[in-house]
Amino acid sequence: MKRTHWWQTAVIYQIYPRSFQDSNGDGVGDLAGITSRLGYLSELGVDAIWISPIFQSPMKDFGYDISDYRAIDPLFGAMEDFETLLEAAHSRGLKVLLDFVPNHSSDQHPWFIGSRSSRTNPKRDWYIWRDPAPDGGPPNNWLSEFGGSAWEFDGKTGQYYYHAFLSSQPDLNWRNREVVDAMHDVLRFWLDKGVDGFRVDVIWHLIKDSAFPDNPPNSDYRPGKPPHQKVVPLYTTDLPEVHDVIAGMRRVVDEFDDRLLIGEIYLPLERLVAYYGRDLDGAHLPFNFALLNTPWDARKIAQLISEYEAALPRGGWPNWVLGNHDQPRIAGRIGSPQAAVAAMLLLTLRGTPTIYYGDELGMPQAHIPPERVRDPFEKNVPGIGVGRDGSRTPMQWDATENAGFSTSEPWLPLAEGWKSANVANLREDGTSILNLYRRLMGARRKSAALAHGGYRPYLTEQDLLIYFREFEDERVLIALNLTHIDSAITFPPGQIVGSVLVSIFGDRDGEHVADTVVLRGDEGVVIKLDSV
Ligand code: NOJ
Numbered sequence: 001m002k003r004t005h006w007w008q009t010a011v012i013y014q015i016y017p018r019s020f021q022d023s024n025g026d027g028v029g030d031l032a033g034i035t036s037r038l039g040y041l042s043e044l045g046v047d048a049i050w051i052s053p054i055f056q057s058p059m060k061d062f063g064y065d066i067s068d069y070r071a072i073d074p075l076f077g078a079m080e081d082f083e084t085l086l087e088a089a090h091s092r093g094l095k096v097l098l099d100f101v102p103n104h105s106s107d108q109h110p111w112f113i114g115s116r117s118s119r120t121n122p123k124r125d126w127y128i129w130r131d132p133a134p135d136g137g138p139p140n141n142w143l144s145e146f147g148g149s150a151w152e153f154d155g156k157t158g159q160y161y162y163h164a165f166l167s168s169q170p171d172l173n174w175r176n177r178e179v180v181d182a183m184h185d186v187l188r189f190w191l192d193k194g195v196d197g198f199r200v201d202v203i204w205h206l207i208k209d210s211a212f213p214d215n216p217p218n219s220d221y222r223p224g225k226p227p228h229q230k231v232v233p234l235y236t237t238d239l240p241e242v243h244d245v246i247a248g249m250r251r252v253v254d255e256f257d258d259r260l261l262i263g264e265i266y267l268p269l270e271r272l273v274a275y276y277g278r279d280l281d282g283a284h285l286p287f288n289f290a291l292l293n294t295p296w297d298a299r300k301i302a303q304l305i306s307e308y309e310a311a312l313p314r315g316g317w318p319n320w321v322l323g324n325h326d327q328p329r330i331a332g333r334i335g336s337p338q339a340a341v342a343a344m345l346l347l348t349l350r351g352t353p354t355i356y357y358g359d360e361l362g363m364p365q366a367h368i369p370p371e372r373v374r375d376p377f378e379k380n381v382p383g384i385g386v387g388r389d390g391s392r393t394p395m396q397w398d399a400t401e402n403a404g405f406s407t408s409e410p411w412l413p414l415a416e417g418w419k420s421a422n423v424a425n426l427r428e429d430g431t432s433i434l435n436l437y438r439r440l441m442g443a444r445r446k447s448a449a450l451a452h453g454g455y456r457p458y459l460t461e462q463d464l465l466i467y468f469r470e471f472e473d474e475r476v477l478i479a480l481n482l483t484h485i486d487s488a489i490t491f492p493p494g495q496i497v498g499s500v501l502v503s504i505f506g507d508r509d510g511e512h513v514a515d516t517v518v519l520r521g522d523e524g525v526v527i528k529l530d531s532v
Contacts, residue, residue, distance in 0.1 A: 004451075006047070035089075050098075055069055141215060142212075152167040174206045187249065191252075197262065198260070318349070322356065361426060366414070367416070436502075449469040478526050479519060484521035
């Protein structure tokens with residue numbers, strides 16, 4: 001077997017800690033809660049968990065606003081709870097990835113409190129300060145992703161500071177060497193504790209143009225879209241120097257044994273792949289979010305896979321994502337029956353898959369009544385559907401009160417259907433999506449072709465997506481029906497002979513296949529081909 005890193009054959013599972021398991025009855029998930037559910041994750045068959053931020057935070061953006069990078073927020077527990085979790089996960093063979101948020105801190109971070117206290121404070125240049133425009137307004141037209149200008153005026157020192165997100169999330173100045181060193185030490189702090197790597201928040205944002213030119217207007221902008229899209233973020237994201245910053249982080253991660261660096265990057269494929277770095281000295285895995293916005297259409301998905309495969313740099317390892325805490329749930333987008341097909345796609349494509357917690361239950365996009373909205377993005381830019389609460393609702397463990405998530409009212413309402421779509425129920429049903437996820441991960445573990453073999457497209461017709469995974473003489477065929485209508489495909493005689501390894505409904509395992517693959521509506525099969 002060729003040498004692979006653990007993260008190449010791993011399945012990553014994202015935990016949004018506020019919503020996974022509450023252990024102390026405050027309606028918000030916590031670290032002890034996650035520890036208590038590690039058995040579930042082992043049984044599910046994932047290899048690594050990525051936990052969204054658990055650090056000290058005023059929680060204006062639910063942990064993506066950090067006021068101490070080395071402390072656990074009391075809402076989630078204490079440092080000992082984290083150490084217990086890490087040890088318990090490791091003893092089960094589960095890796096633990098943390099969420100590193102280097103682009104901005106909280107405005108309550110002592111660094112920023114110092115920075116805004118006077119123009120001569122030693123931390124002044126740790127953030128991005130500019131004089132007002134001649135009319136006293138913001139220095140330029142840069143916009144915040146969460147609405148309004150990205151510049152906030154500070155009356156005391158008479159300058160504006162830049163914030164790509166909330167005004168309580170000031171951007172750090174990554175052109176300042178002291179910032180770089182301080183952040184590298186944060187990485188080392190957690191790596192020394194034994195964490196297995198990081199998912200790095202908005203990594204493509206880290207460097208801004210030092211001349212601060214206006215961003216150009218976006219001629220494709222249409223009303224109803226988030227207002228920050230009125231300009232093209234030409235001078236605020238994806239600048240060439242960002243790759244040096246990432247290579248610096250990578251060097252720190254490489255001081256330790258076989259740790260993983262993942263970058264959060266929303267860019268078109270051809271720009272995304274640059275984040276592997278020159279000579280692969282960037283992120284090991286620049287998150288590939290392309291499935292999130294590709295129409296659920298076999299031809300379009302086949303084309304996307306081929307384009308991504310072709311764009312990857314030599315030695316760059318692929319990865320796929322179907323959901324996260326910022327995006328609508330996949331089951332909400334394409335419906336529950338196709339969510340199972342999506343699971344089969346995610347777990348049979350070449351590369352490292354990331355599962356978003358609850359997608360293995362087919363959790364829907366929840367409707368959040370206006371009075372329960374918590375997301376600051378929705379509060380700042382209401383009514384156009386940008387709210388992210390609907391994909392952050394509590395994990396559905398069982399049919400008891402609050403779905404077994406908490407003994408008190410959860411911080412967000414439960415999604416509809418939790419009384420049946422919960423772990424306790426679905427575990428007992430051999431045909432459930434939960435058991436499909438388990439069977440698919442079981443198959444990946446047993447098949448070198450699925451775990452790290454090559455990808456070869458076959459054809460796409462009648463909305464069937466068909467491809468091979470191959471390693472040495474092991475060949476696996478995946479056939480997915482992206483419609484609700486029964487379908488069949490006949491191959492040239494003698495080419496496709498084998499047996500079903502996994503089928504969506506769980507009732508065809510071991511079935512012999514020769515020349516013709518029959519698929520019911522919303523069905524997919526993984527077929528192990530006989531060697532020729
Ligand atoms: C990306 C995170 O995933 C999102 O939840 C957060 O609001 C922004 N970065 C700002 O940190």
